[in-house]
Amino acid sequence: MSNEFNLKRKQMGIWFTLPTVIILILVLIYPIFASIVLSFQKVRFLGQGLSKEFIGIANYISIFSNHTFQSAFIRSIYFTAIEVVAILSLSLLAALLLNHPIGRHSFFRVVLIIPWALSPVANAVLWKWIYNANYGILNFILYSLGIIHEYVVWLGKPWLALNMILLADIWKGIPFITLLLLAGLQNIPNYLYRAAKLDGANTWQQFVHVTFVGLKTPLVISAVLQSIWALKVFDLIYVLTKGSPADSTVLLNYLAWRETFSNLDIGYGAAIANILFCMMFLLALAYIRILRPRQTRRGE
């Protein structure tokens, strides 16, 4: 009787989850599969849809010997590494301030959330005006304070342009990670701090041995999520520089778009997108592993 009930229960469960599974197959699995297939094809616009020809791994061979891809790959890694370190550091600082009795007023949280609430394109347009070489507020402020002696073309030099886009993306990324870390901070029991004080720990020691340890999981989750988001950056590049000057702000996601939609080399663009997908998939696996509840050994 019990077995029959369990069987029926399982069958019902399958029926209930089936719509979700079908939707996931249609909107997630199929596009991923189609993109993988496309990356092994030479796709041409020859009328009546697309003309597709199987070419094996030629697109991947071409990618790895392509200087533009190599440069974009290195820039993407640099962009992601710096962004993750900067956002985590600044967000931790912001979360600590917001967790302080003075910073607990809701006003600060509302102000904090503004950059995150902005739509990506609106954010990019905002930064376009901030960085404008002639009328930008950044030049105006720095010039007024005597920090610069002539207006700077922030998006005019390769290395500078990449870092200015990085700065804009860091600004947008801070609020969410701050809220994530703030939630983590508020989960650290107060008695741990009281115990540390009784043991004679100073503020720094409390931070290192209580706060930092308590925030370990939120910090790792933030690092993984932010890495995925940094690898995906597109809007800022599209609006601010279009990859310029001299391709210095072309990152992998933008390159995939350019090859696919601008140059109409769909197979090649799909191959770049798949490499990016693999990188993000590995990060997503790490994320799932971190979130997985730890198994306790019998008897513990």
Add this chain to the structure above:
Amino acid sequence: MNSYINSKLSRREFLKITAVGSAGLAMSQFLSGCAPKKSEKVKMNVLVPAAPDPAPPGVAKFAEDAFATWQAEHNVEVVYEAPPWPQLHDKMATSFASGKYTYDVMYNCGWVPEFADYLYDFVDKLPADLISDLPTSSFSTVTWKGKKLGVVFTLSLLTLFYNKEHLESIGVKEPPKTWDELKGVAKELTGGGRYGWVLNYGAPEGIGGVASYWMVYLQQVGGKVYDENGNPAFNNEAGVDALQFMMDLMPYTDPGSISYVGINDATNVFASGQASMMMNWPFMYTAASDPSTSKVVGKFGTAILPAGSAGSASIDGTDAYTIAKLSPNQDLATKLIEFYLDKDIQKRQVLDTGWLPIRMSVLNDPEVQEKAPNAAVVLEQAKYPYDSFVTPDYNAVTTAIGVEIQKALSGAQTAAETIQNAFDQVTEIIKKRQ
């Protein structure tokens, strides 16, 4: 009552009546189906850019009554999709890739060779008097493999715009006519927070990208991007000279130019009076004449582009209307384009939006010449070469050339190195296409 029916109507009779009734109903339905129907409105889907880019009536604010009348007369409902200009190419590519009908009429800008296999060859179906009123050269960018696949609807060539007040301040009464004069005037005008020249060098690709500006200078020294067999033909003195001139202008160019990704960024600098000269499309005349956004109202002039060793030259904006091969309404779509090119509509286009007409009779109309004095200048510019060198891989080619040019303009490599690198990349792109 019920008992009465039950007593008078047997089950068999009831079934008979029901069957006869049903047959009558079915017959009436059949007959009504055979009767001539009142024709339903045809829905036409049209993809165009949002204003202020060149847009048709119904998107831009002109000739709205005439457009409503045309729709009523033809029993057509025109449904516009008018995204910002940069999204058009992606939308069209996605639509064609799907292999399904999406749009009847589409705006095209240098992409005709790229999408040639998806476009309907309709131009010969347009009235002869309309075709004869269009500049023959306007078909060069919409013709691929001998087929005319689109009609340009605005004469959009780059010409010189200059600040008359600035030029007069250094004792120059006429706009520069040669490269040497342009460089000399730009040098003298630069200083005190003002620059002699401004342009958008931020985007490498497409018409209006940095590569297309180099093509202007290339033609001014008699160069071409491709030879008659379609192979790259710019790795020569003309290619290097054209780029060297751009590099020589850089000390007198607004340094922000290298970061401006759109023409509007550069237009704003000129309109604010911070730069004295630029090359721009005809729309600039209206934009710089608007006192709410411009500080140079009444202070600027326009002229043909200064000549290099081979004379003046420009490029074509190639704003054209095309029809999809999969459109079920190709005849109506042809009529709609004919309406867009009607003399009255073309006249309202220039008077109300500033976008010049393409019909010669309208360009020469005294009222048009009075309200849009740049029309005469653009007509004069059209006497010189204005090839945009569009091919199916125009975006890839201009990206390759543009990125190399940006390196040269930033001082990272010489003109000769740049042209050699660009030539090698374009050769590869062409090889890939073949």
